[in-house]
Amino acid sequence: MANGARVSNVPNWLSGSMVARKHVLFGIGSFLLPLLVWCAVSYLPFVWHPKVLIAAPGGADYFQVGMLVDKSVFDEEFANMQAQNLPVPKGEPANPIYLPAPHEVAKAFYTSFSKAPQQKDLPWLHESLWHSITIIFWGFLISSLIGVPLGVLSGTYPTLSHLSEPFIEFFRYLPAPAFGALAVAVLGIYDAPKIAIIVVGTLFQQILIIANTTRKLDSTIVEAALTLGTKRMRLLTRVVVPGILPDLYRDQRILLGWAWTYLIVAELIGTSSGITWFITQQARYQHFDNVYAAIMMIGIIGFGTDILLARLGRRLFPWDRSQKKE
Amino acid sequence: MNNTSINKSYLDQSEAVRARFDAIKQRNVILEARNLGKCYPSQQGDVEALRDINFKIHRREFVCVVGPSGCGKSTLVRTLAGLEKHNSGEVLIDGKPVNGPGQDRGMVFQGYSLFPWLTVKKNVMFGPEMNGYGHDEAERDALLWLELVGLSKFANAYPHQLSGGMRQRVAIARALVNQPRILLMDEPFGALDAQTRAKMQSHLLEIWRNVDITILFITHDLDEAIFLADRILVLKAHPGEVQEMIEVPVPRPRSMGQFTDAEFRATKQRLEQLIHPPVSSEESDEDKGIKPHLIRFTHVTDNVE
Ligand SMILES: Nc1ncnc2c1ncn2[C@@H]1O[C@H](COP(=O)(O)OP(=O)(O)OP(=O)(O)O)[C@@H](O)[C@H]1O
Ligand SMILES: [Mg+2]
Numbered sequence: 001m002a003n004g005a006r007v008s009n010v011p012n013w014l015s016g017s018m019v020a021r022k023h024v025l026f027g028i029g030s031f032l033l034p035l036l037v038w039c040a041v042s043y044l045p046f047v048w049h050p051k052v053l054i055a056a057p058g059g060a061d062y063f064q065v066g067m068l069v070d071k072s073v074f075d076e077e078f079a080n081m082q083a084q085n086l087p088v089p090k091g092e093p094a095n096p097i098y099l100p101a102p103h104e105v106a107k108a109f110y111t112s113f114s115k116a117p118q119q120k121d122l123p124w125l126h127e128s129l130w131h132s133i134t135i136i137f138w139g140f141l142i143s144s145l146i147g148v149p150l151g152v153l154s155g156t157y158p159t160l161s162h163l164s165e166p167f168i169e170f171f172r173y174l175p176a177p178a179f180g181a182l183a184v185a186v187l188g189i190y191d192a193p194k195i196a197i198i199v200v201g202t203l204f205q206q207i208l209i210i211a212n213t214t215r216k217l218d219s220t221i222v223e224a225a226l227t228l229g230t231k232r233m234r235l236l237t238r239v240v241v242p243g244i245l246p247d248l249y250r251d252q253r254i255l256l257g258w259a260w261t262y263l264i265v266a267e268l269i270g271t272s273s274g275i276t277w278f279i280t281q282q283a284r285y286q287h288f289d290n291v292y293a294a295i296m297m298i299g300i301i302g303f304g305t306d307i308l309l310a311r312l313g314r315r316l317f318p319w320d321r322s323q324k325k326e
Numbered sequence: 327m328n329n330t331s332i333n334k335s336y337l338d339q340s341e342a343v344r345a346r347f348d349a350i351k352q353r354n355v356i357l358e359a360r361n362l363g364k365c366y367p368s369q370q371g372d373v374e375a376l377r378d379i380n381f382k383i384h385r386r387e388f389v390c391v392v393g394p395s396g397c398g399k400s401t402l403v404r405t406l407a408g409l410e411k412h413n414s415g416e417v418l419i420d421g422k423p424v425n426g427p428g429q430d431r432g433m434v435f436q437g438y439s440l441f442p443w444l445t446v447k448k449n450v451m452f453g454p455e456m457n458g459y460g461h462d463e464a465e466r467d468a469l470l471w472l473e474l475v476g477l478s479k480f481a482n483a484y485p486h487q488l489s490g491g492m493r494q495r496v497a498i499a500r501a502l503v504n505q506p507r508i509l510l511m512d513e514p515f516g517a518l519d520a521q522t523r524a525k526m527q528s529h530l531l532e533i534w535r536n537v538d539i540t541i542l543f544i545t546h547d548l549d550e551a552i553f554l555a556d557r558i559l560v561l562k563a564h565p566g567e568v569q570e571m572i573e574v575p576v577p578r579p580r581s582m583g584q585f586t587d588a589e590f591r592a593t594k595q596r597l598e599q600l601i602h603p604p605v606s607s608e609e610s611d612e613d614k615g616i617k618p619h620l621i622r623f624t625h626v627t628d629n630v631e
Pocket of ligand 1: 366367368373374375393394395396397398399400401402546
């Protein structure tokens with residue numbers, strides 16, 4: 001049934017499969033393009049490569065094998081050695097340490113799951129990630145438990161919205177990270193203040209967005225329900241909520257994305273933890289391949305969750321037509 | 327009465343028609359509007375949408391409301407339904423004043439007002455469930471009504487999978503399953519193509535003949551009004567007032583063949599006279615003051631006519 005409905009909703013001015021194939025191709029392309037640029041910068045020695053990796057120091061006494069020096073420094077020493085008739089240094093063009101090549105990051109990606117971290121005190125990548133995910137989960141859950149009902153109510157009852165929305169409008173301009181010190185003072189240094197920052201960052205937007213979504217519900221639907229004898233509370237639970245559900249779900253997906261953007265700031269508060277701590281520690285030891293692997297992991301998790309939620313949405317709301325256009 | 331141009335006046339009724347109207351007037355009054363008035367507040371002061379509306383509708387009568395665009399037809403029906411608050415007068419159902427919407431007045435809207443998240447069957451079950459019937463009873467009634475409007479096969483489809491005509495059938499079933507005293511319909515077939523519309527008109531008459539239901543039907547299509555109605559309430563604009571209540575002299579049962587009958591043409595002529603008065607048509611038009619000024623955008627030799 002759900003499948004049948006989906007097929008009938010593909011625009012018929014273009015064959016459906018053609019549109020779908022084009023979308024998939026473009027989707028892959030949008031990832032391949034930046035990857036190609038990265039490969040070009042990493043593997044083509046004549047593209048960028050501002051450093052030189054020393055292979056043989058020659059007569060330059062402070063050069064060592066494996067050392068990265070600026071190209072200008074290398075050229076200068078090269079000329080010096082030539083002038084003094086000493087053996088010239090040898091080296092290959094290289095990129096700075098903070099730009100590892102794709103294969104190095106891919107390897108780091110793999111080893112971060114397969115090999116214990118080099119430093120004893122460092123957590124595994126997946127442990128850090130899991131910690132971050134729990135922070136997001138609790139932050140978003142608490143925010144939603146307050147924000148969704150409040151949003152729906154103030155979207156339904158104008159009095160409530162006049163009473164609450166001016167303050168919320170004001171509050172949402174206060175940057176959530178600014179509450180960091182306060183959160184630590186009140187909630188301690190562990191996970192609670194981090195969750196609080198995510199709640200502060202998400203909640204106020206959430207109320208406004210969901211109230212707005214609720215207000216956009218087609219008034220004929222509400223009126224039809226009224227003429228069928230629906231009374232107050234039932235109107236909310238049987239008409240307003242199901243009526244806005246697909247849009248509410250979409251809002252929640254977008255808001256979950258925002259919650260992720262507050263994560264890094266939140267995790268720096270109190271004792272730094274989770275993926276942020278992993279990243280800062282790895283950067284301190286100059287394991288930039290690990291840093292990139294961790295950053296990408298965040299992207300993969302965020303993007304992956306959103307795709308899964310979009311699919312789930314299509315299953316949950318077979319009547320919703322706008323969802324299929326995504 | 328000064329219509330000398332046609333041989334038959336819309337006031338002339340055959341024996342059968344007169345007897346029918348006499349019988350109707352003997353029946354109970356279902357809906358009565360008494361001195362009904364309605365103002366919309368707006369920036370340029372109040373807009374008086376309805377003024378001193380008075381009429382009665384008897385049991386199982388079919389009344390149509392016509393009038394120029396913006397004369398307050400929708401306002402009238404929404405006020406009767408309780409979706410708008412009236413400023414003066416009262417609305418009586420079975421002699422008792424009503425305020426706010428209720429299950430005793432069913433409504434079918436022009437736009438598709440079905441609940442998109444419910445299947446056709448669940449849409450029809452919605453009313454009974456809201457009014458305290460159990461699931462099984464509601465389902466039984468819903469299936470019966472879907473049978474009556476011919477949509478049993480689509481019981482488990484979602485509204486967006488239906489055509490416009492089918493959706494309005496569901497909307498009618500959904501309103502009638504509640505057993506309202508009166509069915510209010512605001513241009514319900516306005517968005518349908520001519521063929522579907524004709525089918526729906528016959529279908530609605532069929533339902534009306536077989537079910538104990540009184541209907542107030544808004545339309546801007548004069549043929550539709552004459553074809554369907556026992557009486558036609560003609561409104562005039564700014565403010566919306568009752569201009570005339572016309573008893574349609576076209577005998578029942580109605581058929582498409584009657585469109586060319588003398589009674590039909592006389593009634594239509596009268597309606598046109600009332601709604602588009604020949605002299606002051608420009609002033610009564612709500613678009614007065616809008617004068618299009620066209621410039622030519624095509625080459626002088628590029629003519630279409
Ligand atoms: N919510 C509103 N606020 C202010 N004025 C309104 C409102 N609704 C309707 N009106 C005004 O009341 C008058 C009657 O409107 P209404 O929609 O009832 O007319 P109508 O006869 O149904 O028109 P149509 O034939 O276009 O459907 C119009 O002049 C309109 O501008
Ligand atoms: Mg209208």
